[in-house]
Amino acid sequence: MAAAAVGILATASVPALAADNLVDEVRIGLYDHNSSLFATRHETSNPDINGEVLFKSPDWLSWAFAPRPAIGANINTGGGTSIAYAGLAWTFDLTPALFIEGSFGGAIHNGETSGPTNGRSRINYGCRFMFHENASVGYRLDEQSSLMVTVDHMSNASACTPNPGLTGIGVRYGFKF
Template sequence: MLKNKLIFATVAVSSACAFSLPALAGDGIIDEARIGIYDHNSNLAATRHETNNPDINAELLFKAPAWLQWMAKPRINLGANINTGNGTSIAYTGLVWDYNFTDAFFIEGGFGGAIHNGETSRQTASKLNMGCRVMFHENISLGYRVTNNSSVMLTVDHMSNASLCSSNPGLTDVGIRYGYTF
């Protein structure tokens, strides 16, 4: 039931954003929109305990607000990793910092919080026991700017509760994303 609500909410927000994105970007609120595909609960990071169905990632990055300039100008993100099978899906938000090696190559790191539709009290055949509903969310990307507006990124995306709950297996996705900067 929670998965259906999470998917419905993501579709509703995505639809609203799709219609309002050009206006919001033109006003300078939205800085970048991203979409990608992730290896869900990747066995590159650890033994896979969830479905091997991929995740679809969608993310908006907002321009760094003036009140966060003292923190090295992070952008605020809002995103979701929607599993295409019966695995855990998440919605997340946080702060994202960029560092440019050159005009084309960059690295990016993000930290914030997430909520998921996975299990919190038991493990099933397709879902880990995450222990808590609300989690920490981190990601790191290595990117390349193809043009002034387009970039591609290799991303590692992680969610865990930092052992604040009795179970803390964490969930790590690895994948590729495309970003369009307005």
């Protein structure tokens, strides 16, 4: 419930931030939670709703191929683990319409961190703070709109045990200001 309130407040402030030239793009999507395409599904099969805000790349990051700072969340619709994340996203154009993107950063989740995995409801991730990365292949419909296929992953990189990770795959729509 708190994550939904934060999402609503963040979304409400996006137009003002875009007008101030801070926000570059907003995205919304739907992911197959803990997708069985990559491993045995250990959580709910209910989908995740993804929301993400990408900010304009600051000048001081130009040396690193101008990544855009990003914040987002994957909210599970069936009581499984939800995450909030922040990081940097690098977008590379293959053609004027086709692009690839990768991001890397950190995440915090509301899943289990100790004890046995609770059936099919939540995985024991070992620690609260995790690494987060995703990769997308996208197509620009026009100058403002794009569609992406995205693989999204969260893991603790063996910083604590266990380290099962959480991977989702889905589609997203982006609107660039």
